[in-house]
Amino acid sequence: EPEVTQTPSHQVTQMGQEVILRCVPISNHLYFYWYRQILGQKVEFLVSFYNNEISEKSEIFDDQFSVERPDGSNFTLKIRSTKLEDSAMYFCASNRTSGESEQFFGPGTRLTVL
Amino acid sequence: GENVEQHPSTLSVQEGDSAVIKCTYSDSASNYFPWYKQELGKGPQLIIDIRSNVGEKKDQRIAVTLNKTAKHFSLHITETQPEDSAVYFCAASRDDKIIFGKGTRLHILP
Numbered sequence: 347e348p349e350v351t352q353t354p355s356h357q358v359t360q361m362g363q364e365v366i367l368r369c370v371p372i373s374n375h376l377y378f379y380w381y382r383q384i385l386g387q388k389v390e391f392l393v394s395f396y397n398n399e400i401s402e403k404s405e406i407f408d409d410q411f412s413v414e415r416p417d418g419s420n421f422t423l424k425i426r427s428t429k430l431e432d433s434a435m436y437f438c439a440s441n442r443t444s445g446e447s448e449q450f451f452g453p454g455t456r457l458t459v460l
Numbered sequence: 461g462e463n464v465e466q467h468p469s470t471l472s473v474q475e476g477d478s479a480v481i482k483c484t485y486s487d488s489a490s491n492y493f494p495w496y497k498q499e500l501g502k503g504p505q506l507i508i509d510i511r512s513n514v515g516e517k518k519d520q521r522i523a524v525t526l527n528k529t530a531k532h533f534s535l536h537i538t539e540t541q542p543e544d545s546a547v548y549f550c551a552a553s554r555d556d557k558i559i560f561g562k563g564t565r566l567h568i569l570p
Contacts, residue, residue: 350503377556388563389496389504389549394556402557437503444556448494451503 348372350452352438358458359428367423367455369438378421379439379449380413382406389437395421396444428459462487464552466561474569479537481564483550486531490552490559493526493533498547498563507548508535540568 351370359365371378380392394401395413410426421440425432435456439449463486473479485493491512496504510517510524510533517524521540526533537544545568550561 379556379558381558389558389560391557391559396556402555404557439503447492448506448509449558451496451505453501453503 350438350440350450352436352452352455354455355453356456356458358460361430361459362427365425365428365457367425367436367438367457369421369423369440369452370419371421371438371440372442372450373419375440375442375450377401377441377444377449378413378415380423381437381439381451382434383437383454384434392423401444425457428457430459433457433459462490462552462554462557462559464550464559464561466550466564468564469562470565470567472567472569473540475540475542477540479535479540479544479566481535481548481550481566483533483535483552483561484531485533485552485559487552487554488528488531490554492553493524494551494553494558495522495524495535496549496551496560498549504549537566540566542568542570544568 353368378395383389392407393403412424435454437454438452441449466483494509497507498504521538523536547563549563551558
């Protein structure tokens with residue numbers, strides 16, 4: 347069964363450093379998302395992406411964040427200058443159609459900012 | 461924006477008994493309500509979903525109900541089993557953005 351994959355599974359970085367989190371969505375999916383989950387809290391929407399453009403973003407997704415689909419398979423989240431409060435699990439998700447349809451989540455990348 | 465409230469935060473039930481998790485939402489334009497199960501160290505997995513034109517949906521031991529007027533929806537798990545132990549999230553969605561509740565940690569007691 348096709349699945350969303352994410353790398354790395356765990357990323358440790360120093361405050362102020364840039365990180366890139368990578369995702370490979372399911373191959374025939376067209377809509378891509380990033381969510382984050384701070385330890386013990388709920389999953390929060392960050393951004394949705396379709397047709398090489400951001401469709402919607404939350405207030406969390408400020409100028410330090412960016413997303414890119416550099417080739418036909420990868421979908422990346424870049425955090426330009428990490429802060430301690432960026433420590434969280436970051437989940438990538440994808441679906442084939444927008445709106446009322448299942449989003450398939452990856453296993454997540456645990457980001458630890460020291 | 462949408463706000464989803466979920467109760468209880470923790471629920472312990474005896475194996476074989478039923479578990480009920482309740483959620484409310486604020487945005488009457490939300491039209492898709494998925495429920496996700498999250499096991500330790502994994503991403504959320506969809507277990508059932510319901511659309512706004514349906515009041516109830518069942519899939520084996522899992523059922524979901526939706527009351528659009530009251531903006532309530534709930535998850536029912538019958539004949540609970542040890543493998544049902546996990547964190548369950550309700551969510552509401554309009555267009556592409558999923559807004560999650562805070563989650564319910566379900567413990568199935570032997």
